[in-house]
Amino acid sequence: MTTPAILSAWAQTPERSNMLMLRAMTWISLHLGRRAARVVLHLIAGYFLLFAPASRRASGSYLKRALDRPVRWRDLYQHFFTFAATIHDRVYLVNHRFDLFDFEVHGEDTLQRLLAEGNGLFLMGAHLGSFEVIRAMGRMDKDLRVAMLMHEDNAQKINTMLAAINPEAVQDIIGLGHIDSMLRVRERLDDGCVVGMLVDRTPADDTLYPVQILGSHANLPTGPFRMVALLRRPVVFMTGLYLGGNRYSIHFDLLADFSAVERGERDAAIQAAITRYAVLLDKYCRKAPYNWFNFFDFWRATPPKSS
Amino acid sequence: MQDNQKPNISSTADLRQEVAQLMVECLNLEVTADQISPDAPLYGDGLGLDSIDVLEVALVLSKRYGLQLRSDSADNQHIFSSLRSLADYIATHKTL
Numbered sequence: 001m002t003t004p005a006i007l008s009a010w011a012q013t014p015e016r017s018n019m020l021m022l023r024a025m026t027w028i029s030l031h032l033g034r035r036a037a038r039v040v041l042h043l044i045a046g047y048f049l050l051f052a053p054a055s056r057r058a059s060g061s062y063l064k065r066a067l068d069r070p071v072r073w074r075d076l077y078q079h080f081f082t083f084a085a086t087i088h089d090r091v092y093l094v095n096h097r098f099d100l101f102d103f104e105v106h107g108e109d110t111l112q113r114l115l116a117e118g119n120g121l122f123l124m125g126a127h128l129g130s131f132e133v134i135r136a137m138g139r140m141d142k143d144l145r146v147a148m149l150m151h152e153d154n155a156q157k158i159n160t161m162l163a164a165i166n167p168e169a170v171q172d173i174i175g176l177g178h179i180d181s182m183l184r185v186r187e188r189l190d191d192g193c194v195v196g197m198l199v200d201r202t203p204a205d206d207t208l209y210p211v212q213i214l215g216s217h218a219n220l221p222t223g224p225f226r227m228v229a230l231l232r233r234p235v236v237f238m239t240g241l242y243l244g245g246n247r248y249s250i251h252f253d254l255l256a257d258f259s260a261v262e263r264g265e266r267d268a269a270i271q272a273a274i275t276r277y278a279v280l281l282d283k284y285c286r287k288a289p290y291n292w293f294n295f296f297d298f299w300r301a302t303p304p305k306s307s
Numbered sequence: 308m309q310d311n312q313k314p315n316i317s318s319t320a321d322l323r324q325e326v327a328q329l330m331v332e333c334l335n336l337e338v339t340a341d342q343i344s345p346d347a348p349l350y351g352d353g354l355g356l357d358s359i360d361v362l363e364v365a366l367v368l369s370k371r372y373g374l375q376l377r378s379d380s381a382d383n384q385h386i387f388s389s390l391r392s393l394a395d396y397i398a399t400h401k402t403l
Contacts, residue, residue: 176358177358178358179350179358179361179383179384179387180358180361180378180383180384181358182358182359182361182362182365183362183365183376183377183378183383184378185362186362186378187377187378205357223357223359226359227359227362230359230362230363230366231362
């Protein structure tokens with residue numbers, strides 16, 4: 001999720017003042033409206049542009065690949081603004097203000113068809129656009145239940161943040177790193193739930209698989225794909241791309257269906273799924289370049305610890 | 308509930324060997340079954356299994372012995388703590 005990024009990067013101040021800022025932003029957002037609150041977002045984007053050189057370098061290095069042309073200052077600004085805007089919109093999504101937005105949904109039939117089978121499914125996203133827009137899907141399908149799988153320390157940050165935005169908002173989170181984390185995942189799936197996760201950042205201890213993203217070599221973690229294969233479920237790629245104004249386009253693309261993949265075919269199927277994930281990530285980065293929210297050098301040899 | 312009424316049976320060396328063999332096969336471990344010490348931790352330090360490995364082992368053992376391993380069991384930490392405790396649990400709860 002993007003939360004750790006908010007807490008650590010937004011204004012780059014200690015966590016307590018971040019929470020204060022988040023509460024203040026929430027208040028402004030809900031009481032003064034989205035338009036007034038967005039003035040503040042321009043200040044945040046400007047702040048990043050001027051005072052966060054490491055983020056600016058990472059942004060430039062990514063945009064050069066995604067745009068395939070020289071990067072201008074306004075591109076960097078647009079990138080930071082898109083980041084701030086999607087984080088800000090979470091305030092409304094968490095408070096169920098779906099009426100404020102214009103969502104176009106692609107591939108919903110794929111999602112519905114797989115959900116109708118009743119065995120649950122995995123949604124794999126990236127730090128690309130907003131995963132939170134999945135909440136908007138709940139408006140159309142009341143039975144849609146989503147549990148997010150993530151590292152335990154991030155789970156705690158998310159809960160603190162949600163409590164600040166809307167004390168009644170609940171997020172079903174399965175923390176990684178417990179001996180029975182995977183048994184929990186299996187039980188949610190057996191109940192017909194969707195289990196979501198962001199898999200573009202690689203934990204230090206995971207096995208890596210080399211892929212090409214935006215014309216350069218990158219590594220993706222194999223662990224999440226192994227889990228999906230073992231639990232023999234379909235896995236769908238999801239991203240909610242911010243298109244400016246109040247518009248988002250939500251995309252669901254079938255990545256792989258491991259329901260009938262036997263043991264002997266597993267490794268090949270996992271590799272095919274990771275490769276397809278990279279292809280989709282590449283495609284959506286080019287489609288909506290400013291939605292990439294990995295503000296570190298993604299293409300370097302040793303990735304940072306995942307969030 | 309009925310699980311709790313089952314007596315605790317200690318596993319035999321044969322069952323431990325069989326469970327170790329299943330783990331080695333399903334995880335492609337680079338050790339042989341008799342190199343797995345009955346009392347060394349399976350998870351994290353020790354044999355070095357991660358939670359996905361534990362899932363894989365749980366799936367294989369459930370099928371082989373007709374077990375129901377559930378996440379709401381407070382005993383999971385104990386069950387997977389070592390080969391001995393895992394085999395003891397299987398000896399007590401197996402239905403196949």
